[in-house]
Amino acid sequence: MTRLAIRAEGLTKRYGRLLALDALDLTVSAGEVFGFLGPNGAGKSTTIRLLLGLARPTAGRAQIFEHPAADVVAAHSLMAYVPADVALWPGLTGAEILELLGRTGPGVDRAYRSELVQRFALDLSRPARTYSTGNRQKVALVAAFATRAPLLVLDEPTSGLDPLMEQEFRRAVRLARERGQTVFLSSHQLAEVEAICDRVAILRSGRLVEVAAVPELRRLHRTEVEVSFTGTAPDLADVPGVEAIHTTRPDRLRFSLTGPPAAALQALAAANVTALSVRESTLEEIFLDYYGEASR
Numbered sequence: 001m002t003r004l005a006i007r008a009e010g011l012t013k014r015y016g017r018l019l020a021l022d023a024l025d026l027t028v029s030a031g032e033v034f035g036f037l038g039p040n041g042a043g044k045s046t047t048i049r050l051l052l053g054l055a056r057p058t059a060g061r062a063q064i065f066e067h068p069a070a071d072v073v074a075a076h077s078l079m080a081y082v083p084a085d086v087a088l089w090p091g092l093t094g095a096e097i098l099e100l101l102g103r104t105g106p107g108v109d110r111a112y113r114s115e116l117v118q119r120f121a122l123d124l125s126r127p128a129r130t131y132s133t134g135n136r137q138k139v140a141l142v143a144a145f146a147t148r149a150p151l152l153v154l155d156e157p158t159s160g161l162d163p164l165m166e167q168e169f170r171r172a173v174r175l176a177r178e179r180g181q182t183v184f185l186s187s188h189q190l191a192e193v194e195a196i197c198d199r200v201a202i203l204r205s206g207r208l209v210e211v212a213a214v215p216e217l218r219r220l221h222r223t224e225v226e227v228s229f230t231g232t233a234p235d236l237a238d239v240p241g242v243e244a245i246h247t248t249r250p251d252r253l254r255f256s257l258t259g260p261p262a263a264a265l266q267a268l269a270a271a272n273v274t275a276l277s278v279r280e281s282t283l284e285e286i287f288l289d290y291y292g293e294a295s296r
């Protein structure tokens with residue numbers, strides 16, 4: 001049986017009348033890179049706080065490997081965490097902070113930490129008060145990756161990073177994955193999720209609306225097809241899976257397609273098609289569909 005890194009069962013958090021997280025059931029297998037997505041206020045940080053044992057659930061439970069999340073000492077010996085707003089000790093230098101953080105976690109791979117400092121171009125001699133947001137984030141990321149903890153919990157870890165550093169981040173996640181570490185990543189950056197995650201969960205208004213592998217999620221959604229033709233337009237009116245047919249020019253039309261394409265292809269074959277372009281919806285479009293529903 002696969003070992004689970006994270007298990008949430010009926011995990012619920014209320015803040016007064018607000019139901020911030022509503023009976024979340026979720027499992028993340030050891031070794032997965034798992035993306036956690038949702039619009040602002042969906043409950044992502046609340047979930048992370050519950051997983052870290054920093055907040056108490058109103059109902060339900062969370063487990064980190066074989067430990068209850070509330071058993072903070074045991075659970076934290078297996079994880080490293082990077083918060084969304086990294087606050088550091090302003091008077092300490094980057095080097096001192098890495099030392100301090102190294103002593104609180106599950107251990108440090110010093111050689112790897114030095115490599116990460118180079119890769120993330122961190123100047124460790126400066127006091128943290130002089131660090132930019134991105135540099136503070138880099139210190140926290142270096143500290144977390146260098147622990148080699150079995151579970152890395154990263155709350156919007158790249159919001160302050162420039163594209164070059166974002167590449168380094170992706171590389172570090174890939175290396176973590178190769179070593180069998182589990183990564184739980186909350187993010188708004190869809191390209192990042194698409195590039196590095198095995199599965200994603202989408203949270204909306206405290207509720208889980210979808211958990212899927214990235215390719216599977218794309219398949220759930222539509223393909224945009226554009227067709228040029230001569231003569232009579234293809235008759236797509238009652239073809240299963242074909243929706244939103246638009247005539248863009250007298251000799252061109254566009255439609256979206258869900259499910260198997262056979263019927264649509266047959267209808268197209270009956271016409272004199274001169275050009276065909278097929279485009280899968282991007283992850284961004286898929287998520288905008290989900291996110292958009294939140295405000296409806």
Ligand SMILES: Nc1ncnc2c1ncn2[C@@H]1O[C@H](COP(=O)(O)OP(=O)(O)OP(=O)(O)O)[C@@H](O)[C@H]1O
Nearest residue numbers: 015018019020038039040041042043044045046047
């Ligand atoms: N300590 C708190 N007291 C009261 N309400 C809270 C508290 N923490 C979070 N909330 C509310 O719970 C809901 C979920 O917030 P949460 O921070 O988990 O969202 P999020 O998905 O992380 O959003 P973002 O993407 O903006 O970080 C929001 O409506 C928020 O206002």
